[in-house]
Amino acid sequence: MSDRSVGRRRPVGRHGWWAAVCAGLTLALGVGQGTAAAAGAPAPPVPHGKILTAPLGAVGSLLHPDAPPPGADDWSCKPTPEHPRPVVLLHGTFVNAYADWALTAPYLKQAGYCVFAPNYGGPPGSPVKATAHIPDSARQVADYVDRVLKATGAHQVDLVGHSQGGGVLPRWYLRFDGGTDPAHPDRNKVHSLIGLAPSNHGTTASGLGTLTTELGLNPTVSAVAGQAYSDQMAGSEVNTTLDRDGDTQPGVAYTVIATRYDEVVTPYPHQYLTAGPDASVRNILIQEVCPRDTSEHLSMAFDSNALQLVTNALDPAHARPVQCGLSLPVLGG
Secondary structure: OEEOOOOOOOOOOOHHHHHHHHHHHHHHHHHOOOOOOOOOOOOOOOOOOOOOHHHHHHHHHHHOOOOOOOOOOOOOOOOOOOOOOOEEEEOOOOOOHHHHOOOHHHHHHHOOOOEEOOOOOOOOOOOOOOOOOHHHHHHHHHHHHHHHHHHHOOOOEEEEEEHHHHOHHHHHHHHHOOOOOOOOHHHOOEEEEEEEOOOOOOEOHHHHHHHHHHOOOHHHHHHHHOHHHHHOEOOOHHHHHHHOOOOOOOOOEEEEEEOOOOOOOOOHHHHOOOOOOOOEEEEEEHHHHOOOOOOOOHHHHHOHHHHHHHHHHHOHHHOOOOOOOOOEOOOEO
């Protein structure tokens, strides 16, 4: 079934650079890598107040553009009965895994998950990734998920993504590149998709995307910014193809976590999904959970309130009430 919430705004891509810059500082202020939590141990404390993580993550991503974030890509990790599915983190447009996941990766690792975070859609050595044609990036993700399943021995993974990484990219993978088997959902490679400010149905980019589309400038912009820019505009061929047969795939649990202050994926209700056959959807507006949360698109990957919603979606049987804390634009918290 589908649970739809309503609210207001967002653009497409630049979320990553600030998020990157802000990513490393949360880490430096105490979220550390840690080791997997012992079976039955309580979850690690909610990482409130780590507003410097995003800047440090961004700086770290410039120095190590192809490195995984702390806590991710331990290829010897084996899932536990408490957390049987590895978590694959998919970064957003114009950033890389190190920049986007400096808060989430070490936290989930401490909570006992096997965590993996690929870089995709960009050349090695460049901190600017997720700019390639989305179907090409989806094939990279497909290969990476297969590698994770083989290394861990798991039957399925859970996907957590930000912006492009939570929206059109994983949806393309699920539908066209082997992430699901609609005739036999029990054979799906993906159990759940959790999107933070996801680019699910295209964006107007606070009017910029509408302008470049109407003027026929998307190919020109994409020649500089990458094809992912055009692919994520409202009405693009990628979005039209993807949406033709509905939003969801059988057997997958979808969660959308949006903010009314999104300035990249706009209007923000474009992020919401409608459940099709044998799928479930939960659409969450962060301000309906934490009214004082002021995160916008860039800071959603560093919002500890959103992170609690992510952990609840990963393990709904042990969901906990969200402890609302301060979360700021760009910096999170």
